[in-house]
Amino acid sequence: MMTFNSPTHGALTFDQMIDGIVDFVSDDSSNGYSLMVGSDSEMNTSTHFITAIVLHRHGAGARYYWSEMGKPRFNTLRERIWQEAIFSISVAKSIVEELAEREVESHNIEIHVDIGENGPTKSLIQEITGYVRGNGFAVMIKPQSCAASAVADRLT
Numbered sequence: 001m002m003t004f005n006s007p008t009h010g011a012l013t014f015d016q017m018i019d020g021i022v023d024f025v026s027d028d029s030s031n032g033y034s035l036m037v038g039s040d041s042e043m044n045t046s047t048h049f050i051t052a053i054v055l056h057r058h059g060a061g062a063r064y065y066w067s068e069m070g071k072p073r074f075n076t077l078r079e080r081i082w083q084e085a086i087f088s089i090s091v092a093k094s095i096v097e098e099l100a101e102r103e104v105e106s107h108n109i110e111i112h113v114d115i116g117e118n119g120p121t122k123s124l125i126q127e128i129t130g131y132v133r134g135n136g137f138a139v140m141i142k143p144q145s146c147a148a149s150a151v152a153d154r155l156t
Contacts, residue, residue: 002091004053004065017065018098021055024063025104032058036140037092038112038148039084042156047071047080051087052152053095064147066155067091077120084148085113085128089135109137114149116142 004017012020025033036054041047049069056062069087074080088111099106111132115121125141132139142149 002067002069004067006063006065008063012065014094014098017053018095018102020063020065021053021095021099022102022104024055024057028057028060031060033108034058035092035095035106035109036112036147037088037095037109038114038145038152039087040114040148040152040156041074041080041084043073043080045073047074047083048156049084049087050152050155051091052147052155053091054147054151064151066152068155078124081113081115081121081124081128085111085131088113088148089132089137092137093135110140110147111135111137112140112145112147112149114142114145114153116145116149118142 004012006012034056039049039051041049051067053065054062092109092111096106113128115124115128129139
Protein backbone atom coordinates (compact mmCIF):
# COMPACT_ATOMS: atom_id res chain seq x y z
CA MET A 1 0.00 0.00 0.00
CA MET A 2 1.38 3.37 -1.00
CA THR A 3 1.84 6.10 1.55
CA PHE A 4 1.25 9.72 0.67
CA ASN A 5 2.64 12.92 2.07
CA SER A 6 1.06 16.29 2.66
CA PRO A 7 2.94 19.49 3.50
CA THR A 8 0.24 20.18 6.10
CA HIS A 9 -0.59 16.75 7.50
CA GLY A 10 2.61 14.74 7.01
CA ALA A 11 2.48 11.02 6.16
CA LEU A 12 -0.95 9.69 5.19
CA THR A 13 -2.52 6.45 4.07
CA PHE A 14 -4.34 6.40 0.74
CA ASP A 15 -7.70 6.59 2.56
CA GLN A 16 -6.55 9.58 4.60
CA MET A 17 -5.47 11.35 1.40
CA ILE A 18 -8.90 10.67 -0.12
CA ASP A 19 -10.50 12.05 3.08
CA GLY A 20 -8.46 15.22 2.56
CA ILE A 21 -9.59 15.52 -1.06
CA VAL A 22 -13.25 15.02 -0.12
CA ASP A 23 -12.97 17.52 2.76
CA PHE A 24 -11.30 20.15 0.54
CA VAL A 25 -14.04 19.87 -2.09
CA SER A 26 -16.88 19.83 0.45
CA ASP A 27 -15.49 22.94 2.21
CA ASP A 28 -16.52 24.98 -0.86
CA SER A 29 -18.65 22.95 -3.23
CA SER A 30 -19.68 26.06 -5.20
CA ASN A 31 -16.26 26.28 -6.88
CA GLY A 32 -15.00 24.21 -9.78
CA TYR A 33 -12.16 21.76 -9.17
CA SER A 34 -9.48 20.02 -11.18
CA LEU A 35 -7.62 16.98 -9.94
CA MET A 36 -4.21 16.54 -11.55
CA VAL A 37 -1.89 13.57 -11.22
CA GLY A 38 1.66 13.69 -12.52
CA SER A 39 4.95 11.92 -11.96
CA ASP A 40 8.59 12.81 -12.37
CA SER A 41 11.78 10.85 -11.80
CA GLU A 42 15.44 11.30 -11.12
CA MET A 43 18.06 8.75 -11.98
CA ASN A 44 21.22 7.97 -10.03
CA THR A 45 22.27 4.43 -9.16
CA SER A 46 18.52 3.74 -9.01
CA THR A 47 15.47 5.65 -10.23
CA HIS A 48 13.53 7.77 -7.75
CA PHE A 49 9.89 8.46 -8.73
CA ILE A 50 7.55 11.07 -7.26
CA THR A 51 3.84 11.03 -8.07
CA ALA A 52 2.03 14.26 -7.21
CA ILE A 53 -1.71 14.65 -6.74
CA VAL A 54 -2.79 18.28 -7.05
CA LEU A 55 -6.33 19.40 -6.26
CA HIS A 56 -6.95 22.88 -7.65
CA ARG A 57 -9.94 24.89 -6.46
CA HIS A 58 -10.49 27.19 -9.43
CA GLY A 59 -9.64 30.72 -8.41
CA ALA A 60 -9.16 29.81 -4.76
CA GLY A 61 -5.99 27.82 -4.14
CA ALA A 62 -4.85 24.24 -4.24
CA ARG A 63 -3.78 21.32 -2.11
CA TYR A 64 -1.23 18.66 -3.03
CA TYR A 65 -0.04 15.24 -1.94
CA TRP A 66 2.80 13.08 -3.13
CA SER A 67 4.09 9.55 -3.00
CA GLU A 68 7.59 8.34 -3.70
CA MET A 69 8.97 5.07 -4.96
CA GLY A 70 12.36 3.72 -5.89
CA LYS A 71 12.99 1.37 -8.79
CA PRO A 72 16.14 -0.06 -10.34
CA ARG A 73 17.91 2.17 -12.83
CA PHE A 74 16.11 2.48 -16.19
CA ASN A 75 18.27 2.15 -19.29
CA THR A 76 16.51 4.73 -21.46
CA LEU A 77 14.60 7.98 -21.09
CA ARG A 78 11.70 6.37 -22.97
CA GLU A 79 11.37 3.59 -20.35
CA ARG A 80 11.47 6.11 -17.53
CA ILE A 81 8.83 8.39 -19.10
CA TRP A 82 6.57 5.40 -19.72
CA GLN A 83 6.93 4.33 -16.08
CA GLU A 84 6.04 7.86 -14.94
CA ALA A 85 2.85 7.73 -17.05
CA ILE A 86 1.98 4.25 -15.75
CA PHE A 87 2.41 5.37 -12.11
CA SER A 88 0.24 8.46 -12.70
CA ILE A 89 -2.54 6.49 -14.37
CA SER A 90 -2.47 3.81 -11.66
CA VAL A 91 -2.84 6.39 -8.89
CA ALA A 92 -5.56 8.26 -10.82
CA LYS A 93 -7.55 5.05 -11.35
CA SER A 94 -7.33 4.24 -7.63
CA ILE A 95 -8.57 7.75 -6.79
CA VAL A 96 -11.48 7.44 -9.25
CA GLU A 97 -12.47 4.06 -7.78
CA GLU A 98 -12.36 5.30 -4.20
CA LEU A 99 -14.27 8.50 -4.97
CA ALA A 100 -16.93 6.43 -6.78
CA GLU A 101 -17.29 4.20 -3.71
CA ARG A 102 -17.86 7.33 -1.63
CA GLU A 103 -20.29 8.66 -4.25
CA VAL A 104 -18.13 11.72 -4.92
CA GLU A 105 -17.79 13.12 -8.44
CA SER A 106 -14.40 12.55 -10.00
CA HIS A 107 -14.61 14.33 -13.33
CA ASN A 108 -11.94 16.77 -14.48
CA ILE A 109 -9.07 14.41 -13.66
CA GLU A 110 -6.00 15.20 -15.72
CA ILE A 111 -2.82 13.21 -16.13
CA HIS A 112 0.18 15.51 -16.39
CA VAL A 113 3.18 14.05 -18.19
CA ASP A 114 6.66 15.49 -18.17
CA ILE A 115 7.05 15.63 -21.95
CA GLY A 116 6.88 18.50 -24.39
CA GLU A 117 7.41 19.87 -27.86
CA ASN A 118 11.00 20.88 -27.04
CA GLY A 119 13.73 18.49 -26.06
CA PRO A 120 14.30 14.73 -26.17
CA THR A 121 10.75 13.78 -25.11
CA LYS A 122 9.15 15.28 -28.23
CA SER A 123 9.16 11.92 -29.99
CA LEU A 124 7.11 10.36 -27.14
CA ILE A 125 4.17 12.79 -27.25
CA GLN A 126 1.88 10.84 -29.57
CA GLU A 127 2.32 7.44 -27.92
CA ILE A 128 2.17 8.64 -24.30
CA THR A 129 -0.81 10.97 -24.82
CA GLY A 130 -2.61 8.20 -26.73
CA TYR A 131 -1.99 5.79 -23.85
CA VAL A 132 -3.33 8.27 -21.29
CA ARG A 133 -6.44 9.06 -23.35
CA GLY A 134 -6.96 5.34 -23.95
CA ASN A 135 -7.17 4.92 -20.18
CA GLY A 136 -9.95 7.50 -20.03
CA PHE A 137 -8.10 10.57 -18.78
CA ALA A 138 -7.42 14.02 -20.14
CA VAL A 139 -3.72 14.63 -20.68
CA MET A 140 -1.54 17.71 -20.35
CA ILE A 141 2.05 18.11 -21.57
CA LYS A 142 4.61 20.84 -20.94
CA PRO A 143 4.17 23.70 -20.33
CA GLN A 144 0.66 22.94 -18.95
CA SER A 145 1.68 19.80 -17.02
CA CYS A 146 2.29 21.52 -13.68
CA ALA A 147 1.64 18.43 -11.50
CA ALA A 148 4.56 16.63 -13.20
CA SER A 149 6.84 19.40 -14.39
CA ALA A 150 6.50 21.68 -11.35
CA VAL A 151 5.19 19.90 -8.24
CA ALA A 152 6.65 16.39 -8.71
CA ASP A 153 9.81 17.83 -10.28
CA ARG A 154 10.38 20.05 -7.24
CA LEU A 155 10.07 17.03 -4.93
CA THR A 156 12.48 14.71 -6.81
